[in-house]
Amino acid sequence: MTKLRTKLHFAFLPLIILMAAVGIYAILLTYYLVSTVEQLEYEDIRSTNAVSELITAVNRTNAGVNLIFNGYRDEGAAVIERNRDIIEQQLDKQQASATDNEAKALTEELAEAVRTHVNLVEMILDPDESIPDSYTLRREESAQQISELGGAIIERNNASIANTFNAFEIRTETFIWITIIAIFAALLLALLLSYRISDRLVHPIEEFTEKAELIGQGDFETRVSYHSNDEIGRLAQSFNHMLDRLRAYRRLLNAEITQTRMTLETIVKNLPVAFFFYDQDAQLIITNDAADHLQNAPEWKNGMPEEVNALQRQVQESHKLYAPDQLDDALILHVHNEERFFLPTVFFVEGDRSKSGVVMMLQDVTKLRLTSDLKNDLVAIVSHELKTPLTSARLSLYMLSEEQFGDLNDVQRELVATAKDDLDRQLKTIQSLLSLSKIESGSSRLERQTFHPCDLLENSARETRQAVEEAHLELQIEAAETLPDIEGDPFRLQLVLTNFISNAIKVSPEGTSIVLRAAQQDEEVRFSVIDHGPGIAPEYRSRVFNKFFRIPEQQTKGAGLGLSIAREIALAHNGEVGCESEIGKGSEFFMILPLRWDAHSDARAQMSTPAPQK
Template structure:
């Protein structure tokens, strides 16, 4: 029995001989037909392309004239300068490719008319002084446009002349092609009959045993690795069957090992989730719960009652549901560190505070699998923060009485009530008074921020005008800007919606930002105040050209007592923290952008809707 290679070789040799006969006949016919087609392309195609290009480049020059009439002078001149040489080049190609009777006269006429058109359009584009608009339009419609249409018609005449010649040559080529076509059909039918006969014989004798091989191989491909191929042959097909059997044995063993590894990894993952102290919620891409760990069961109930149900029905906290939907539908994580990321829940009847973090889960190919939410228990941190705030408030309040007494004593010393002071003593008393004033301001700020954070002084909301808020702040800061020769620019968008806010607190925020801008902007600098609406919010922006903030301080700039080193200290570093607390109490947010050496931009917004 011949091997598969020999069987195919014999069959292919027969087909090759048949194919060679058809190919040789076809080559002769194609060569003859190609000669006819080449005549068409050689004689007339160059002129057709040149005529099309002349029309297009001429229209571009006419567009330049219309741009000039529309007031775009530079654009018109650039476009004319670009397409004028292109038109001349196309006209030159046509002049050197005269193939038809009468084409020479058309080409000469195009050269003459283009010279006239060039002078006419340049008189419009480069007139000095420029034509008045009415005169320019009249010149275009009475002089330039008729010249454009005549020249375009001459290019069209060249195109029509060569296209007619191509049509005639095409008819001749088609007649020859039809004759070649029928000859080719006859030869091909004969060759096809012979090829089908030999192919049928070869396929039946060689490929019939492969049908059984394919059926059993499909079983293995479907995962039935216990299947074995039974083909008793000594040729290549038999060797292939034995290789398939060996592969199936190895795949069966690899699947067993992989299943054990997967089950072990799954058990470890579940054990890790169950051992976490923080509650974990896992949802699929459809928004259904697929897993909750033991800590989450203490918040939302047994896992058996939750699995497979929509998160909207099983999770009773709206902020968790919203964050999970955001991670699934928008594929964005939620890692807020402020109050927006805090969730208050009861665990075993005890109120606790959690920091919510959600993130989408994706496969290696980027396919969305679902989302996971982790609730970090920060109850002890909130308690520590509350104790710290209470301590600061009590300490600041208790210190005010002795500080006030010290200030009174310093005033008595300065006034000479207790006797005259030497110049040295007066300098010491003056320094003491400045330190006491700075200490008094810091205690007042600490008391204010404590009251704001504990809710002791909530905002006194009223309907206010954004324009009036800015005007009051600008009037208060204007003497400082003039004294420092700063350029203050105020930009307030018209028709701003009214706001529901505490005018005194918002005025304090604006004054704090403006005072910082004045303090850290050198003489001759600029301060830009901008108020504008966006997405049902009103944004307030204070931009300066001062020294800027180093990048490493930007994430902490709104924390208490944070001050940028290397600048003059004029406070305790509480102003921005107070401003942030006030803005958050109004339902807004404050942000900062800064480049060292170029300045800073502080922006906060207040919602238009009722809080």
């Protein structure tokens, strides 16, 4: 099996060979040019320079002879001696530069003429030597012969240089044409390689891309039609195998989705709560039997009640969950000539435009609401009926403890004190039950005022300061004077903070501090009471505001109603309460209130004065 890499190597081999051949030819041509230039420099140019220097020296010796003839013997002799050495040196260079037979023959004739000329010049240097009448003619003829032979050698050298440069031009032109041909051949090979590579690589990749787009559109029946034994062929086989597995998985997934959808439809259809699904255009498209029962009511024949439509629009715009858990937040709707209470759960479903919308579920809590009202009425009646005799008994015990009807012994005094404490505790519990019942039923109104958060902190601290000091604790207030004013009933809100502080006193070790803090959070103010007690376990933090709940590990007195009353007061102000704690480091009980309070937005705005104690 031939690998794709090997095929690519063989495809590029002709181009590599062509480039290597051009490179080798360029190296050989460069070597030839360099060696030829060196030969020119060593032979022809050196020979030309030597002959030129030799002729110049011969002419200078003639000038020296003329000086002697003119009476300047010493000066002429010096010129002759100096140039005679130059003549010998340049003649040696010329003889060394002559490499071929023609050059050697011309050089030999030149050497003979030089020797003749030198002998004639030396005759003039010997004062005893007689100078024949033909001396000047012979000397000038020898000098002329040297000039002619030198000119012939120089002319030959110039012709050799010209021939060499002509050869340079021919070889350079040949190299240029070879390079041009090689470039065109390389381009042609590159085009052929590009076509082959695109045929072997790009075309399969394009096919893979096209098939992947089809798969992305949901077409799992397509296949890649590429058959080869190379890597792309194996990739095509793996791709088709993957498609087979995707098809099988899709069939299984479709079956599971169908089954799940049928199950969900059955669940929704049989839900005991009314189920409504609105699309993006607020059109009702899915309902169950309970919802159909509501829509068939005569009161709903003209459409959904405005309260329901308002909730749908609110969640449609905000995309936020609306799921109240208090019975007081239930919608009061008329169905089949009956007043019924429905607790709504509304949320937004994300998705594309065809699948997103709003889900609304209306849970019929009429029985729970009536039961709650009955319970509150029963608690109020029983508490009220118990309060009168217990108050009378408490008064009698106080009179006995003051020994208004005679002296008591120690045992009688202890029994009376125990009974008095038990009655006080029972009366507090009954008072708390009455207060909680009135809060939940809304039997009186809150006193709406505008006040500064620091005033609420100061009043709460003042009321609990004695208890703090008796417990050997320190109460610290942390609040900025720049906090904005808030609206609410300061008296009842003070009850919340004093309840938080009272609970903190019970769990704080001696010598520690309790922090009373207020801070702004956007359009709200957060009031906190922070202690350094043992903390609250995570499993109890969400239950501390429930009625009658007491943390098992904490041996504190009380009926467990104080935090429940605090929560109801905060809810009546459109606020909330909470607890944050860390084991071994302490707890923070907080109340968050809006700066502006809408007293009509919560039914618990009508309430009585509680006496919260945990």
